[in-house]
Each structure stands twice: as C-alpha cells, then as structure tokens.
Amino acid sequence: MYQALRDRFGHQGWWPGGSRFETIVGAILTQNTNWSNVEKAIGALQRADKLSPKGIRDTPLPTLADLIRSSGTFNVKAKRLKRFTDWLFENYDGDLGRMFARPVGELRKELLAVRGIGPETADAILLYAGEKPAFVVDAYTYRVLTRHALVPEETSYDEMKSLFEENLPQEIPLYNDFHAQLVRVGKEFCRKSAPRCEAGCPLQPYLRR
C-alpha cells in the first residue's frame, strides 16, 4: 500500500527543516485544523521571537493566544502550549534533548498525561520531532482504512496504531512518509462528504468486498 501511494504522490516531505520545538508546536496547533492556518501562526510566533520553550513560557496567555489566532481554537491551544512548556521545564529543565532521551513507551505515557496532548499529538511529537518509531494515526487513517473495509468501523486508535507498527519494519522515514501519504490520499479520495472510496484512488486494489 505504501509503495502504491508513494508511486502516485511522491515523497511528501513532512516537517522538514524547522526545530524540534517548532514541530511540537505545530503538532499541537494543527489539532482539528488546516495546516495552512498553522503555518501562519508559527510565522507569527517566529516574528515575535517566541518560538522556543522560554519564549512560550514567558509570554502572557492573552498575548500568546493572539499570536496563534489563525490556528483556530486559540484560547484552548494557547493553554495547551503553556501546559506543555511548563511541564517541559518542571520535568526536563526545558530541554527537549533530555525529554527525548527517555524510552519511547515511557515518554508516550508522560506526554498523554499532559492535558491537551492526546494520542495523535503524542505520536506526532514522538515521530516527527523525536524521530522515534511511533506510527501516527488520525482521522484520515481511520477513514482510509474503513472506506477500504480493511478494518471494522469500531476500530480504536491503538488498534490501528498496532496494525501498522506490527506489520511494518520499524523505520522512521517509512513511518514518517506513510502517515503523510494516508493524509494525502484521504484528502483527495476519501473525503468526508463522499460515501465511498472514490474513482482514481490508488488504493482501490486493496479494497475488500
């Protein structure tokens, strides 16, 4: 499936350049939000010189919320950025290197205990910022898998995550691009408004029933 997607769409190149902290901020800001809106918010943080753990920590909540306005649900997300950075300073002295030195499984649990970081955001942080072997599942993953009848409707996040992790080589570049490919194919061929897998979908050979 990955090869079919890759052949069709090419390498997606998610989260190139940028610091690890920027990637984490992006992971939080993109919750239920279009990426283009997140880019604007990150640009605003950069211009304000606030795109760092200290920068977020030392910015008053209303100011922070205003800077990230374009990402939507900005009052909620401002608190989430604050909570994460506060937690980072309390537990790792504000040092992402120390944070990512923890075993992946342990760190994932710790991240999930930070309010505002759910399973997808935790896995995105681990994979895209920490380059750890954590497969990221999202709404597109669910839609692509169910639309092709590859999993039942009631499949949970962790079940889908395990499905990928237990059936793929644990290669970070593969995890990175496969998730991006699922988003890509989901946007175009598994749209919410369309009831079924749409014509031209490169995953049609994998459709069950």
Added chain:
DNA sequence: TGCCAGGCCGGGT
C-alpha cells in the same frame, strides 16, 4: 453559504 480541517477535554449517560 456551509462545510471542513493532520483533536482533545469534560460532563453526561
């Protein structure tokens, strides 16, 4: 114009 976007939380069953 309405729908949707790279979710998550908290309160209610």
Added chain:
DNA sequence: ACCCGGCATGGC
C-alpha cells in the same frame, strides 16, 4: 466504556 458539545479561524 462510549457519546457529544464546545472550541474558532480561514479556504474553498
């Protein structure tokens, strides 16, 4: 253990 409303901007 699920289910659902709330959060909110910007693009098509």
